Amino acid sequence: MTRFIFITGGVVSSLGKGLTTAALGALLQARGYKVRLRKLDPYLNVDPGTMSPFEHGEVFVTDDGAETDLDLGHYERFTGVAAKKTDSISSGKIYSNVLDKERKGDYLGKTIQVIPHVTDEIKKFIEIGEKEVDFMLCEIGGTVGDIEGLPFFEAIRQFSQEKGVGSCIFMHLTLVPYIQTSGELKTKPTQHSVKELRSIGLSPDILVCRAKDRIPNEEKKKLALFCNVKPEAIISAYDLNSIYDAPLAFHRECLDIAVLNAFQLDTEKKLDLSIWKGVSKNINFPEGEVRIAIVGKYTKLGDAYKSIAEALTHGGFANNTKVIAEWIDSEIFEKENTASYLQNFSAILVPGGFGERGAEGKIMAAKFAREKKVPFFGICLGMQMAVVEAARNLAKIKNASSEEFHYPYSKDKKEIVPIIFHLEKWLDQGKIITRKFTDYKGGTMRLGSYDAVLIPRSKVSEIYNAKTISERHRHRFEVDISYKEILEKKGFIFSGLSPDGSLPEIIEIPDHPWFIGVQFHPELKSKPFSPHPLFSDFIKAALKQSRLV
Ligand code: GLN
Numbered sequence: 235m236t237r238f239i240f241i242t243g244g245v246v247s248s249l250g251k252g253l254t255t256a257a258l259g260a261l262l263q264a265r266g267y268k269v270r271l272r273k274l275d276p277y278l279n280v281d282p283g284t285m286s287p288f289e290h291g292e293v294f295v296t297d298d299g300a301e302t303d304l305d306l307g308h309y310e311r312f313t314g315v316a317a318k319k320t321d322s323i324s325s326g327k328i329y330s331n332v333l334d335k336e337r338k339g340d341y342l343g344k345t346i347q348v349i350p351h352v353t354d355e356i357k358k359f360i361e362i363g364e365k366e367v368d369f370m371l372c373e374i375g376g377t378v379g380d381i382e383g384l385p386f387f388e389a390i391r392q393f394s395q396e397k398g399v400g401s402c403i404f405m406h407l408t409l410v411p412y413i414q415t416s417g418e419l420k421t422k423p424t425q426h427s428v429k430e431l432r433s434i435g436l437s438p439d440i441l442v443c444r445a446k447d448r449i450p451n452e453e454k455k456k457l458a459l460f461c462n463v464k465p466e467a468i469i470s471a472y473d474l475n476s477i478y479d480a481p482l483a484f485h486r487e488c489l490d491i492a493v494l495n496a497f498q499l500d501t502e503k504k505l506d507l508s509i510w511k512g513v514s515k516n517i518n519f520p521e522g523e524v525r526i527a528i529v530g531k532y533t534k535l536g537d538a539y540k541s542i543a544e545a546l547t548h549g550g551f552a553n554n555t556k557v558i559a560e561w562i563d564s565e566i567f568e569k570e571n572t573a574s575y576l577q578n579f580s581a582i583l584v585p586g587g588f589g590e591r592g593a594e595g596k597i598m599a600a601k602f603a604r605e606k607k608v609p610f611f612g613i614c615l616g617m618q619m620a621v622v623e624a625a626r627n628l629a630k631i632k633n634a635s636s637e638e639f640h641y642p643y644s645k646d647k648k649e650i651v652p653i654i655f656h657l658e659k660w661l662d663q664g665k666i667i668t669r670k671f672t673d674y675k676g677g678t679m680r681l682g683s684y685d686a687v688l689i690p691r692s693k694v695s696e697i698y699n700a701k702t703i704s705e706r707h708r709h710r711f712e713v714d715i716s717y718k719e720i721l722e723k724k725g726f727i728f729s730g731l732s733p734d735g736s737l738p739e740i741i742e743i744p745d746h747p748w749f750i751g752v753q754f755h756p757e758l759k760s761k762p763f764s765p766h767p768l769f770s771d772f773i774k775a776a777l778k779q780s781r782l783v
Pocket of ligand 1 (some may be wrong): 712
């Protein structure tokens, strides 16, 4: 029988519901259970693909090409279970399914209402693939009391009724603030949040309380009494050095036991936490440290490049090193001297991004890294800018640029040479996909996993130790393969290509300590217990460089 755990949040947002869900998934796996983690987001966008990273953080892409919330990245990093399209849903998607059906005539004769039509659609989504796992963990985005969240809360209430006793539990994450002046921990916001939950028919089985430190038993008892939850089901989620300490910290707080008890499952079942003990050792006892510059546009919000930050940390784990990533807004190089900013770093990473703003600065960072022989990692737009730099400065194609910045590119005007062009037709698992620049913006990029064939004896084939790889993509533009010959004469090699040879997937400079650009997003597949080989090798190169700086 599949068991469902619904995770809701209260009091304020950003308490770490996604991380809590991910860490609980890892703990259940450590007891030998199969899990799947899902996110139900109440916002009206069909998916987060069209939202600004400034507002919503990174867009996480799944193997099957869904653009999802960054919490799915946490889920994958903690459980290693590859997320699917069916693990992420929003009100927008639910409503668009319902409205499609209405137009098709599926509900002919009926008045379409939130209850039952919208709630039914949500319930159907929760159940997808339920038979494949022991536990389905469903996190509801936002906080209880949000207007948009109501259909989701109502749907999970109905769902638990229909599934019957023992198949669903509710876990609520709240905040227990400490008031400095009175020296007290305050339980009232949690009491109010639980009251709000109750008013819509949901009673939490477990309360996870965010606080700076562990919550003393006295306060736990008080919370239990006022919130009608067993004292042993009040779990403190206190501040940690690293998010990867969360599974062990939650285990110390007996979160896994509380969940098993709530389902009346055997708590003696074997438990293997060796993976997390290993990760924790890596975090807490690094032997050295290395400073990496991340030159991008969305540097003000750490979440915008969440997976890159995590993958760098994992690369550090592989080298017993603490990675200190510093975010630099690329626009600064358009006004000030590049070297003065970059010379004290052991490596430079230019991540993905969209739009022209800051692009020239990224090109300057790539030039600096190439000329000064500083390890360089270009990801997606970062790779494209490194190619534009080489085209301009090595191949002397003065007007080399990307169509992204000059669309609609007019062949008559000849104002740019589109080394990076808008891809309108490509192969996806044997199927031809066609796109126009004027098409809808949502979900129309080259998305999800695609294979790349690696050139033998290249640096990347050594790093991956493979002939073919599969990595996740999210972009509209591509490096034009017709510049391969010109650039290869100038010391670049196109070391990874799409299986039909038409799309450059990886570029590298053999005569450089470490200069690699990839069209895909390797950061999305890195895990703390299995760092991505490109990130491990990049940090290794940075360490080597740090000994020279
Ligand atoms: N804007 C670029 C493109 O669409 C790169 C996208 C990215 O970096 N993910 O091709």
